[in-house]
Amino acid sequence: xxxxxxxxxxxxxxxxxxxxxxxxxxxxxxxxxxxxxxxxxxxxxxxxxxxxxxxxxxxxxxxxxxxxxxxxxxxxxxxxxxxxxxxxxxxxxxxxxxxxxxxxxxxxxxxxxxxxxxxxxxxxxxxxxxxxxxxxxxxxxxxxxxxxxxxxxxxxxxxxxxxxxxxxxxxxxxxxxxxxxxxxxxxxxxxxxxxxxxxxxxxxxxxxxxxxxxxxxxxxxxxxxxxxxxxxxxxxxxxxxxxxxxxxxxxxxxxxxxxxxxxxxxxxxxxxxxxxxxxxxxxxxxxxxxxxxxxxxxxxxxxxxxxxxxxxxxxxxxxxxxxxxxxxxxxxxxxxxxxxxxxxxxxxxxxxxxxxxxxxxxxxxxxxxxxxxxxxxxxxxxxxxxxxxxxxxxxxxxxxxxxxxxxxxxxxxxxxxxxxxxxxxxxxxxxxxx
Amino acid sequence: xxxxxxxxxxxxxxxxxxxxxxxxxxxxxxxxxxxxxxxxxxxxxxxxxxxxxxxxxxxxxxxxxxxxxxxxxxxxxxxxxxxxxxxxxxxxxxxxxxxxxxxxxxxxxxxxxxxxxxxxxxxxxxxxxxxxxxxxxxxxxxxxxxxxxxxxxxxxxxxxxxxxxxxxxxxxxxxxxxxxxxxxxxxxxxxxxxxxxxxxxxxxxxxxxxxxxxxxxxxxxxxxxxxxxxxxxxxxxxxxxxxxxxxxxxxxxxxxxxxxxxxxxxxxxxxxxxxxxxxxxxxxxxxxxxxxxxxxxxxxxxxxxxxxxxxxxxxxxxxxxxxxxxxxxxxxxxxxxxxxxxxxxxxxxxxxxxxxxxxxxxxxxxxxxxxxxxxxxxxxxxxxxxxxxxxxxxxxxxxxxxxxxxxxxxxxxxxxxxxxxxxxxxxxxxxxxx
Numbered sequence: 074x075x076x077x078x079x080x081x082x083x084x085x086x087x088x089x090x091x092x093x094x095x096x097x098x099x100x101x102x103x104x105x106x107x108x109x110x111x112x113x114x115x116x117x118x119x120x121x122x123x124x125x126x127x128x129x130x131x132x133x134x135x136x137x138x139x140x141x142x143x144x145x146x147x148x149x150x151x152x153x154x155x156x157x158x159x160x161x162x163x164x165x166x167x168x169x170x171x172x173x174x175x176x177x178x179x180x181x182x183x184x185x186x187x188x189x190x191x192x193x194x195x196x197x198x199x200x201x202x203x204x205x206x207x208x209x210x211x212x213x214x215x216x217x218x219x220x221x222x223x224x225x226x227x228x229x230x231x232x233x234x235x236x237x238x239x240x241x242x243x244x245x246x247x248x249x250x251x252x253x254x255x256x257x258x259x260x261x262x263x264x265x266x267x268x269x270x271x272x273x274x275x276x277x278x279x280x281x282x283x284x285x286x287x288x289x290x291x292x293x294x295x296x297x298x299x300x301x302x303x304x305x306x307x308x309x310x311x312x313x314x315x316x317x318x319x320x321x322x323x324x325x326x327x328x329x330x331x332x333x334x335x336x337x338x339x340x341x342x343x344x345x346x347x348x349x350x351x352x353x354x355x356x357x358x359x360x361x362x363x364x365x366x367x368x369x370x371x372x373x374x375x376x377x378x379x380x381x382x383x384x385x386x387x388x389x390x391x392x393x394x395x396x397x398x399x400x401x402x403x404x405x406x407x408x409x410x411x412x413x414x415x416x417x418x419x420x421x422x423x424x425x426x427x428x429x430x431x432x433x434x435x436x437x438x439x440x441x442x443x444x445x446x447x448x449x450x451x452x453x454x455x456x457x458x459x460x461x462x463x464x465x466x467x468x469x470x471x472x473x474x475x476x477x478x479x480x481x482x483x484x485x486x487x488x489x490x491x492x493x494x495x496x497x498x499x500x501x502x503x504x505x506x507x
Numbered sequence: 508x509x510x511x512x513x514x515x516x517x518x519x520x521x522x523x524x525x526x527x528x529x530x531x532x533x534x535x536x537x538x539x540x541x542x543x544x545x546x547x548x549x550x551x552x553x554x555x556x557x558x559x560x561x562x563x564x565x566x567x568x569x570x571x572x573x574x575x576x577x578x579x580x581x582x583x584x585x586x587x588x589x590x591x592x593x594x595x596x597x598x599x600x601x602x603x604x605x606x607x608x609x610x611x612x613x614x615x616x617x618x619x620x621x622x623x624x625x626x627x628x629x630x631x632x633x634x635x636x637x638x639x640x641x642x643x644x645x646x647x648x649x650x651x652x653x654x655x656x657x658x659x660x661x662x663x664x665x666x667x668x669x670x671x672x673x674x675x676x677x678x679x680x681x682x683x684x685x686x687x688x689x690x691x692x693x694x695x696x697x698x699x700x701x702x703x704x705x706x707x708x709x710x711x712x713x714x715x716x717x718x719x720x721x722x723x724x725x726x727x728x729x730x731x732x733x734x735x736x737x738x739x740x741x742x743x744x745x746x747x748x749x750x751x752x753x754x755x756x757x758x759x760x761x762x763x764x765x766x767x768x769x770x771x772x773x774x775x776x777x778x779x780x781x782x783x784x785x786x787x788x789x790x791x792x793x794x795x796x797x798x799x800x801x802x803x804x805x806x807x808x809x810x811x812x813x814x815x816x817x818x819x820x821x822x823x824x825x826x827x828x829x830x831x832x833x834x835x836x837x838x839x840x841x842x843x844x845x846x847x848x849x850x851x852x853x854x855x856x857x858x859x860x861x862x863x864x865x866x867x868x869x870x871x872x873x874x875x876x877x878x879x880x881x882x883x884x885x886x887x888x889x890x891x892x893x894x895x896x897x898x899x900x901x902x903x904x905x906x907x908x909x910x911x912x913x914x915x916x917x918x919x920x921x922x923x924x925x926x927x928x929x930x931x932x933x934x935x936x937x938x939x940x941x
Binding site for chain 1: 517547549550553558559564565662783793794795796798799815816817818819820821822823824825830832834859860861862890891892893894895896897899900901903904906910913914915916917918919920921922923925926927
């Protein structure tokens with residue numbers, strides 16, 4: 074039998090590699106529409122910044138690697154234009170057909186930039202592919218732009234704003250919603266704004282961009298524009314084949330990452346997963362989830378019995394050296410999900426003061442009824458990732474505030490204070506809950 | 508009614524402060540035998556190193572602070588020599604008596620140095636108090652010793668070895684057992700030894716020290732000796748008063764930190780707590796536990812209903828910039844506790860290679876029967892504390908390897924790779940479990 078995987082980046086390659094481990098003899102074909110596979114899309118802003126010198130440093134595996142080391146056939150430039158499940162075949166742009174017995178759809182997502190009037194102007198960029206990054210870097214070197222507008226204050230938006238600012242540009246971020254980092258969280262947005270402004274980047278929220286002019290966007294003059302908004306899952310291929318799309322707009326799957334079509338799986342930025350705090354399907358396109366869900370899709374497609382439990386929505390982004398880390402729901406989001414949120418927000422040192430501790434902000438959100446944690450934010454230059462990961466683990470374990478407040482965390486002056494900021498926040502939250 | 512607290516460092520002051528919050532009118536008296544209260548004992552090696560310039564930086568609160576801000580009476584130089592529970596009073600060295608209705612015993616622990624022949628020689632030190640640290644620092648400045656022997660490879664032993672080496676001394680650590688950091692773990696000991704040796708410190712295990720000579724210890728010549736071994740709980744006062752001592756040698760308590768004598772509580776380095784992985788009493792004298800258990804003791808002594816669930820044995824120590832973090836049990840310890848341990852040990856990058864990731868070693872231990880995690884080790888210069896804390900949280904939540912392997916951890920190149928080292932270790936452990 075043959076397993077065909079549509080998409081050769083995170084979820085697709087995780088699925089293919091895992092399927093190979095489950096079944097050493099399975100025929101596996103990966104079809105990637107672009108020219109490269111297995112690249113670190115999350116590293117693109119750091120290539121733009123200049124910290125990553127060679128674009129090749131962002132490529133982890135080549136098609137040759139997969140062919141030789143894993144016995145997986147990877148075809149680049151192979152765009153699938155149709156799936157015919159009754160015939161168990163996919164149709165390529167070239168007209169060629171590839172038969173499958175099992176199919177994994179890992180078609181990813183795309184930015185909404187192309188839909189904007191003026192999107193084709195030569196000073197307008199997106200940042201999703203290696204080509205995008207090389208083109209932007211070339212533009213910076215050759216045209217020496219002095220100012221940029223970034224459309225969208227999500228992760229890519231703020232990362233590219235940081236990268237451009239470090240290249241000396243004046244940068245303005247225009248965000249349609251009232252909040253940054255895709256989280257309905259006024260305090261987080263205020264903290265992001267403050268950090269951006271301290272480093273010379275302006276964040277304007279509530280600004281809808283409908284067109285890009287040759288000399289500016291929404292009244293802000295600039296020499297270049299990066300569109301980092303309107304991200305949406307690539308589901309058209311799946312939908313046309315009769316695959317069910319969930320309410321989030323992404324492909325619906327069960328815990329085995331199987332769609333409503335038997336033998337057809339989906340994973341990565343095109344697919345929904347379960348949010349473990351709400352228990353509902355969610356669409357949070359991140360590389361970590363793509364890899365994990367891709368593994369499960371590949372294992373199940375190859376005949377193993379595995380399940381992907383879901384996510385709690387953890388992420389972190391660095392803005393001029395400061396980590397902004399979030400997990401679960403903000404208070405506003407928790408309320409919208411039907412919880413009765415109670416919030417504690419504290420500031421404390423990342424280490425003892427006598428060992429150069431720096432300010433760390435922690436916000437924890439619990440549900441008043443169950444006293445369970447439902448979300449958290451950690452902001453700081455030292456240890457934000459480790460701290461949010463503890464909160465994420467607690468969410469996954471459905472921990473109550475009282476248990477969380479007594480966590481036995483590592484303490485030593487070079488690493489943390491005797492009362493870690495997240496425990497101080499938990500104590501405060503316990504008081505708020507009464 | 509009056510609450511008397513014996514001991515004015517971590518557990519004692521946590522108890523007193525928490526009792527005050529529970530009951531604003533309670534009379535609270537803290538009796539501290541030494542000249543100072545509320546000092547950061549864990550910061551002493553960094554004062555010896557020279558990083559902490561003023562010994563006063565290690566003092567957090569003064570007796571005046573507690574008197575004025577918390578309405579708590581703190582007496583220093585007040586050594587309790589007897590507890591008479593039938594009379595509800597403690598007797599001070601001066602002969603004075605202090606009556607109590609509720610009592611919290613937070614008498615801490617002491618090093619075994621004094622018992623060694625030669626311990627009173629002027630070049631022999633311990634490092635438990637502010638006085639100890641000042642005396643050592645003065646000796647370093649005035650006598651310019653060229654070499655040191657540290658007796659004991661526990662946390663204080665390796666920290667003081669690091670501090671002395673940074674002061675230019677040749678340092679040899681002599682450890683009686685076969686292992687470092689108080690953990691029966693050959694791989695961890697090998698890693699500690701390698702790190703020490705790379706920085707010019709020799710670690711000799713299996714060496715029993717019975718006497719200190721004027722010019723050396725156990726055949727190793729040196730100009731100074733630091734005894735950092737033989738740590739034991741101060742339980743004599745409690746035992747003489749009829750308070751039950753547990754099998755670990757520390758004071759036995761229930762979940763409210765109450766001893767077998769009604770109204771008498773114990774917390775901190777003198778008391779046992781429950782190990783949440785084994786379910787058995789354990790004695791792990793650490794500041795974090797002292798503070799948490801002290802809070803519960805104080806709250807319950809003041810009439811609140813709280814419980815201290817226990818610990819999982821998490822700790823971290825920095826050795827020449829490298830974090831050595833552990834939680835739960837090593838494989839050998841797990842076997843001794845009746846588990847059937849399965850181990851996975853991996854090396855991976857702390858961040859993507861293109862973002863300067865550094866080598867991180869992760870070992871996870873699970874129980875074959877239940878597939879639950881029972882312990883872990885993280886060694887690395889970047890993010891060891893955060894990573895061990897995730898493992899510790901999982902232990903506290905009694906997580907199985909499969910759940911752990913799908914944790915939704917924060918990813919972004921400046922902070923972590925897409926597959927965090929601890930998840931890679933969990934995948935490996937899943938394979939080992941089959």
